[in-house]
Amino acid sequence: MTTYVESTVRFPYKRSLGPVIGQFMTGLTEARLLGIRADDRVIVPPVEWDPETGEQLAHEFVEVGPAGTVRSWCWVEKPTTQHPLDRPFAFALIELDGASTGFLHAVDAGRREAMTTGMRVVPRWRTERRGHITDVEAFVPGDQPLPVERAEPAGEPVTMMTYDAEVHYLTPVTENETRVGQAAAEGRFLGLRCPRCARLYVGGKNDCPICAVALTPQDEVDLPQRGTITNYVIITPVQYPGQTETEPFARVHVLLDGVDVVLMFQPVVDLANDDVRPGVRVSAVWTPPDGTGRRALAGWRPTGEPDVDDPALVNRIH
Amino acid sequence: MSKNPCAIIGIGQTQHKSRRWDVSLGGLVREAASRALEDARLTWADVDAVVLGKAPDLFEGVMKPELYLTDALGAAGKPMFRVHTAGSVGGTTGIVAAHLVETGIHRTVLAVAYQKQSEGNAQFALGSGKGASLGAGGAFAPYMRSYIHRTGAPLDVGPMVAVKDRQNALKNPYAHLKLADISLEKVKASQMMWDPIRYLESCPSSDGACAVVLTDEAGGLAAAADGRPPAWVLASAVRSEPSSFPGRDAVWSAGAADCAADVYRQAGITRPREQIDCAELYVPFSWYEPMWLEAHHIVGHGEGWKLTERGDTALGGAFPVNMSGGVLSTNPIGASGLLRFAEAALQVRGMAGEHQVDGARVALAQAYGASAQYFSMWLVGSSPDPFA
Ligand SMILES: [Zn+2]
Numbered sequence: 001m002t003t004y005v006e007s008t009v010r011f012p013y014k015r016s017l018g019p020v021i022g023q024f025m026t027g028l029t030e031a032r033l034l035g036i037r038a039d040d041r042v043i044v045p046p047v048e049w050d051p052e053t054g055e056q057l058a059h060e061f062v063e064v065g066p067a068g069t070v071r072s073w074c075w076v077e078k079p080t081t082q083h084p085l086d087r088p089f090a091f092a093l094i095e096l097d098g099a100s101t102g103f104l105h106a107v108d109a110g111r112r113e114a115m116t117t118g119m120r121v122v123p124r125w126r127t128e129r130r131g132h133i134t135d136v137e138a139f140v141p142g143d144q145p146l147p148v149e150r151a152e153p154a155g156e157p158v159t160m161m162t163y164d165a166e167v168h169y170l171t172p173v174t175e176n177e178t179r180v181g182q183a184a185a186e187g188r189f190l191g192l193r194c195p196r197c198a199r200l201y202v203g204g205k206n207d208c209p210i211c212a213v214a215l216t217p218q219d220e221v222d223l224p225q226r227g228t229i230t231n232y233v234i235i236t237p238v239q240y241p242g243q244t245e246t247e248p249f250a251r252v253h254v255l256l257d258g259v260d261v262v263l264m265f266q267p268v269v270d271l272a273n274d275d276v277r278p279g280v281r282v283s284a285v286w287t288p289p290d291g292t293g294r295r296a297l298a299g300w301r302p303t304g305e306p307d308v309d310d311p312a313l314v315n316r317i318h
Numbered sequence: 319m320s321k322n323p324c325a326i327i328g329i330g331q332t333q334h335k336s337r338r339w340d341v342s343l344g345g346l347v348r349e350a351a352s353r354a355l356e357d358a359r360l361t362w363a364d365v366d367a368v369v370l371g372k373a374p375d376l377f378e379g380v381m382k383p384e385l386y387l388t389d390a391l392g393a394a395g396k397p398m399f400r401v402h403t404a405g406s407v408g409g410t411t412g413i414v415a416a417h418l419v420e421t422g423i424h425r426t427v428l429a430v431a432y433q434k435q436s437e438g439n440a441q442f443a444l445g446s447g448k449g450a451s452l453g454a455g456g457a458f459a460p461y462m463r464s465y466i467h468r469t470g471a472p473l474d475v476g477p478m479v480a481v482k483d484r485q486n487a488l489k490n491p492y493a494h495l496k497l498a499d500i501s502l503e504k505v506k507a508s509q510m511m512w513d514p515i516r517y518l519e520s521c522p523s524s525d526g527a528c529a530v531v532l533t534d535e536a537g538g539l540a541a542a543a544d545g546r547p548p549a550w551v552l553a554s555a556v557r558s559e560p561s562s563f564p565g566r567d568a569v570w571s572a573g574a575a576d577c578a579a580d581v582y583r584q585a586g587i588t589r590p591r592e593q594i595d596c597a598e599l600y601v602p603f604s605w606y607e608p609m610w611l612e613a614h615h616i617v618g619h620g621e622g623w624k625l626t627e628r629g630d631t632a633l634g635g636a637f638p639v640n641m642s643g644g645v646l647s648t649n650p651i652g653a654s655g656l657l658r659f660a661e662a663a664l665q666v667r668g669m670a671g672e673h674q675v676d677g678a679r680v681a682l683a684q685a686y687g688a689s690a691q692y693f694s695m696w697l698v699g700s701s702p703d704p705f706a
Contacts, residue, residue: 011439055392243442
């Protein structure tokens with residue numbers, strides 16, 4: 001049975017809109033839907049370049065809609081937090097009156113049976129509009145424009161928008177990775193020895209990268225928990241959404257005793273940044289058991305032994 | 319293996335800045351591509367296929383940008399290829415485009431690479447969206463420390479590279495950083511970011527794009543007859559290796575050596591230092607100049623820093639490196655590789671303006687990516703057979 005680890009990555013991306021989409025977004029703040037003329041067609045939302053020829057389009061904007069005709073749709077029965085509505089709705093390609101292209105938006109029809117291809121819809125505008133596609137909350141069935149609050153011209157043109165991206169990952173965990181986690185929960189370091197070349201790896205790998213043979217639980221060995229710092233970096237953290245660090249922090253490479261295994265970019269415990277150097281003897285520090293009795297590696301703490309005096313240590317990176 | 323000649327007849331790039339909020343993403347790539355077509359005296363209709371490169375999608379949060387940018391690159395109804403090789407991607411994008419011409423699949427190909435770093439955050443993206451990102455500087459600091467240790471290079475060599483590349487950038491109208499008052503003292507006084515790398519020994523975050531038009535022999539000869547010298551692709555190669563394996567040498571890596579050896583073999587080069595006139599190497603952190611000179615066997619191991627220290631790699635030196643100002647002055651990550659490849663072509667076309675190396679006939683370009691594990695290189699010449 002495959003197990004999975006769930007994780008979510010979020011980031012507030014910026015978008016510079018440029019002269020054409022910027023104009024469209026500015027129109028939204030005024031509760032107007034704009035297209036751009038391309039020969040005898042009107043493209044909505046407007047595009048900067050002719051999709052047929054690649055030539056730049058003149059900035060000839062055309063107001064379209066507000067009513068339109070649904071040309072195609074699909075029902076979303078279980079909306080996620082990223083969907084425009086929190087109840088079942090349709091995503092639809094809407095040909096706005098005066099437009100030559102389909103405009104993708106949500107239709108708040110209440111129930112699937114209310115949706116038909118060819119139905120007429122009108123936009124339901126938000127009261128607070130900021131120059132974003134969600135300024136239209138959704139389209140609703142009907143042919144008569146709904147009353148719009150505060151449709152006065154925009155103050156400043158809209159040139160930027162943010163895009164709050166959220167990606168949810170389900171990452172499969174291999175058996176070897178699961179076993180490394182289980183060993184760590186008991187405060188053990190699992191290694192794997194290649195049955196062909198006898199090279200020793202930190203556990204969790206699926207094959208020997210040199211021999212390309214599979215590594216299995218039969219190849220497992222417990223690794224020692226002492227070693228020597230070979231190389232390091234002190235990182236000055238750059239702030240970004242999701243950053244957990246505010247102060248410079250160390251990451252060290254640890255060569256485990258008696259084996260050729262280097263653990264890269266490890267955290268340290270009770271070792272000041274100024275004291276981090278190649279040659280420092282360290283041992284593993286495990287967190288106390290959590291509610292389920294599981295431990296995890298907290299980092300590496302100096303043992304107090306004299307430094308290892310080997311100038312070549314600094315070259316031990318892998 | 320025989321292949322058809324491939325000529326570079328058009329080069330374009332954007333004005334590179336921290337924030338190009340005056341244009342959309344499409345507008346950014348369009349600016350570079352339009353300039354390349356103008357340089358090649360071609361129209362959108364003359365392009366048979368487009369190859370697009372950029373760093374991973376997490377940087378701007380645009381998934382499948384090759385589809386999104388189809389209109390901007392006039393690619394509707396044409397083959398559009400996306401290339402993914404991390405930081406080396408700009409170089410690989412140029413090589414994929416060259417292959418399409420060399421194999422006779424297409425006559426004229428547009429290669430475009432870009433990054434709009436201001437729309438996201440590089441440290442976030444490099445840390446896979448998690449906290450405590452190492453960043454590129456953090457990931458490479460141990461490699462650089464190891465290099466300094468092995469070669470005994472004087473600690474001033476890194477700062478010297480930082481000064482030299484910023485001085486070159488002052489001659490490049492497209493470069494992002496223009497540090498007119500740069501000096502060794504200023505570099506050494508700047509904050510230590512990832513020991514041994516200081517703030518002024520690191521690349522900036524840039525918005526920018528680069529585009530190159532590649533065509534067949536007839537197209538190259540036509541441009542030459544019209545008084546617009548092409549650059550000829552003499553050789554190209556890509557190599558990669560795992561980020562970590564027992565015995566991996568991350569400083570003088572096997573991948574870097576093999577990639578260069580392949581390029582030299584294809585071009586018939588036996589003495590790279592003498593036979594190549596100048597090089598654009600991907601140097602986002604100062605120490606990578608001597609490291610690449612050695613890892614790519616342009617000089618022997620332990621000899622690279624001596625070139626830098628002697629001033630040989632300066633614009634007027636015996637072996638100029640990063641005449642454009644390099645990645646240290648301009649870093650729209652995905653485009654940075656193609657900018658190196660384009661600068662090499664500009665040099666052998668004699669069109670590099672104030673940063674032209676006098677009489678450059680053969681130029682090398684290189685890009686690398688991820689944990690210094692992906693490599694792409696091409697060698698270009700002012701004639702298809704400069705060693706004949
Ligand atoms: Zn093996």
